Amino acid sequence: MTQRERVEPVRVGLVGIGVIAATHLTVLAERPDVELEFTVDPGPVEPVEFRGGRPPHYGGLGEALDGHRPDLLVLATPTETHAELLTTALLRSTARILVEKPLVHDRASLAALRALDGKSDVRGRVFTAHHFAFSPEVDWAADLIAAHPDWGPVTTVTSAFYDPYVLRGPEAFASYVSSWTDSGVNQLSMLTRFVDLVGVRSFRQTDSGASAWCAVDFRSRGEAGTARLRSSWLTGSSSKESSLAFGRSGVEVWIDHTAMTGFAARDGELLAAFGNDGRTERKVAHYRPLYASLFSGRPDPVIGFEAAERITAIHRAVPDPE
Numbered sequence: 001m002t003q004r005e006r007v008e009p010v011r012v013g014l015v016g017i018g019v020i021a022a023t024h025l026t027v028l029a030e031r032p033d034v035e036l037e038f039t040v041d042p043g044p045v046e047p048v049e050f051r052g053g054r055p056p057h058y059g060g061l062g063e064a065l066d067g068h069r070p071d072l073l074v075l076a077t078p079t080e081t082h083a084e085l086l087t088t089a090l091l092r093s094t095a096r097i098l099v100e101k102p103l104v105h106d107r108a109s110l111a112a113l114r115a116l117d118g119k120s121d122v123r124g125r126v127f128t129a130h131h132f133a134f135s136p137e138v139d140w141a142a143d144l145i146a147a148h149p150d151w152g153p154v155t156t157v158t159s160a161f162y163d164p165y166v167l168r169g170p171e172a173f174a175s176y177v178s179s180w181t182d183s184g185v186n187q188l189s190m191l192t193r194f195v196d197l198v199g200v201r202s203f204r205q206t207d208s209g210a211s212a213w214c215a216v217d218f219r220s221r222g223e224a225g226t227a228r229l230r231s232s233w234l235t236g237s238s239s240k241e242s243s244l245a246f247g248r249s250g251v252e253v254w255i256d257h258t259a260m261t262g263f264a265a266r267d268g269e270l271l272a273a274f275g276n277d278g279r280t281e282r283k284v285a286h287y288r289p290l291y292a293s294l295f296s297g298r299p300d301p302v303i304g305f306e307a308a309e310r311i312t313a314i315h316r317a318v319p320d321p322e
């Protein structure tokens with residue numbers, strides 16, 4: 001490769017070294033176009049190893065930005081810290097920023113971010129890791145449905161997301177706020193692959209926020225439909241599935257997000273099926289295409305600021321648990 005062809009690597013600062021940071025590090029380490037410039041976490045975390053080295057580590061983002069000029073900041077911190085860290089990142093750096101989902105924990109924070117757009121290029125720089133929209137079974141189902149206008153509109157979606165966070169006790173609420181805050185945004189970003197979201201029809205939160213039920217109205221192929229979204233932490237295992245019903249044609253598309261599989265059926269007939277080779281860990285299967293999209297010249301709109309605004313308007317239209 002000649003000097004002129006050499007492309008400078010993307011210098012990444014990773015903020016928050018908790019559970020999901022491990023997936024970011026795995027996918028970033030696979031990419032030859034990336035260097036990990038520094039890490040940040042105020043907690044007692046193990047030093048991060050990246051390609052055999054240990055990048056400098058800081059207790060706060062401000063301190064890290066005093067000495068580094070990253071191209072990309074990844075915010076993988078508890079949900080309620082996103083808004084404040086984003087503001088620091090926008091005002092104290094020129095980096096693009098990939099924020100873990102959900103972008104913000106309330107509508108006031110979204111309004112504050114919008115207000116910053118004049119000062120800092122919020123729309124051009126802020127991306128949200130709506131990773132569920134990149135899951136292979138979601139991709140498969142979206143392509144299948146696009147190829148079948150003859151199936152008519154999606155009339156009902158039923159989606160149930162369970163996580164074993166009851167075992168993590170209060171720590172789960174500190175990191176993820178509530179099952180709706182954590183899973184609702186995944187369900188909504190997944191839905192945007194299939195339908196146009198309209199608004200919340202009804203919402204009920206139980207188990208002090210560890211469980212939720214939300215009905216969301218949408219439009220599909222010019223007609224109205226409803227998505228019924230259930231989420232709960234009251235379980236010992238993870239399980240996430242969604243079913244899309246095409247009431248006109250009697251077709252049903254069933255996707256299992258835990259197994260990353262799917263099938264389509266009508267009456268007793270199997271129309272299509274999808275599986276995988278079992279070699280790729282689930283979150284890596286989400287974040288690999290997400291990063292590929294972010295680093296491409298044209299990031300997928302689902303990680304862009306406008307999608308996050310639309311999703312947040314519905315996601316944060318309902319109150320948090322007391």
Ligand SMILES: NC(=O)c1ccc[n+]([C@@H]2O[C@H](COP(=O)([O-])OP(=O)(O)OC[C@H]3O[C@@H](n4cnc5c(N)ncnc54)[C@H](O)[C@@H]3O)[C@@H](O)[C@H]2O)c1
Pocket residue numbers: 015016017018019020021040041042043044045060061076077078079081085100101102131175176182
């Ligand atoms: N765990 C998952 O499977 C998962 C999947 C996708 C998205 N997410 C999202 O990622 C975010 C983090 O989740 P997690 O599971 O990794 O949480 P976590 O609690 O395991 O880790 C968060 C880390 O951030 C650190 N932190 C707290 N405040 C900080 C600050 N001001 N600056 C720097 N670091 C700070 C904490 O010390 C901790 O190490 C949440 O918004 C969550 O919704 C999590």
